[in-house]
Amino acid sequence: MKISELSTASGVAVPTIKYYLREGLLPAGERSSANQASYGEGHLQRLRLIRALLDTGGLPVATAREVLAAIDNPDLPLTWIFGVAQRAISDAGLYAPIAEPTSGLAKVDAFLEHSGWHVSPENPGRFGAARVIDSYEASGHPELAEIWDDYAAGSELIAQADLAMVGRNAEVESMSETVVVGTVLGDAMLSSLRRMAQEHFSSLLFPDPSERSAS
Template structure:
């Protein structure tokens, strides 16, 4: 197909497709003449993945480039690909040097040890968790650590579901892409489902008059 058809099928403007090619995110089309190139299903699939990581996953172009590089390395183990994708989901590498931060790092190290997780407190996700717990403590919600293991139980269950999906993929390419999709887009899906569950749990716990009193179950806002 020509680049115009690729644009129509994916909804991505032609200039944007050319930009992705220049940045190395999307392979160049096969030249059929000096000014024409042909694109195939693999281009369409890669383009849809790029847009999903950008629009749903909230990743930046440079982060997507790192993930795609890992995805295209056939010798790289799935576990390493998963690590590259997960590391790009982290927040800014900024951490305050105060008592709350130190206490949070200790809590996270204890959690990792207690759960027997095969990772380390230097993992970017652990750093994100430490920053989050420290921020909660500064706001007077340090007691949130009391429910940390309940969150860990849920996180383990979600992680097992993610990787069970990956194991069902037959082709190696599908498996590698499944790791990326399950990590990046699964993060967005879990966040959305958590918000839905919050509305339901709040209504059941605090709304004695039923679901039509402005808890968000009717209009989906959850803020009235």
């Protein structure tokens, strides 16, 4: 397969593929001569994975490169892959370490204490959650932090499902890829499900006769 065929097969424009090659997201094809390279099924698969991470997962290109490098590294244990995937989606400033203690950080740590969750201090989620709580307070809506326990209960279910997936077929070769895709796309899935569930319960709480009264 040459680059133009890879392009039509994947739906990704040729210059874009060249860009991904340059950026190291996609490994180079097998060079058959000075100006000819051939790409295989693996390249097509990789390209689809790239688009999933970028389009659906919303990762920046630079981050996708790191994640893909982690997938390609066979020496990384699976538990590390989880961490790599986490750090990847936590690239943004939201999850960056917080230097000095804030009110939100204290609340997060208090929760970790009483819930018994075993979380290291540098977990990006710890900083992200702290920042969200601080934002609740800064924007004048501290009461939003009250629903923390229900959020945590939901997250627990979800994370257990995530881990169960790993535990079930930890031997599978492509497991690290599954972990990455699951972690990266999982956030998008959750947001989508929350939107739907919100509408569902909203329609129960506030039945609106003017809209979709009969199903």
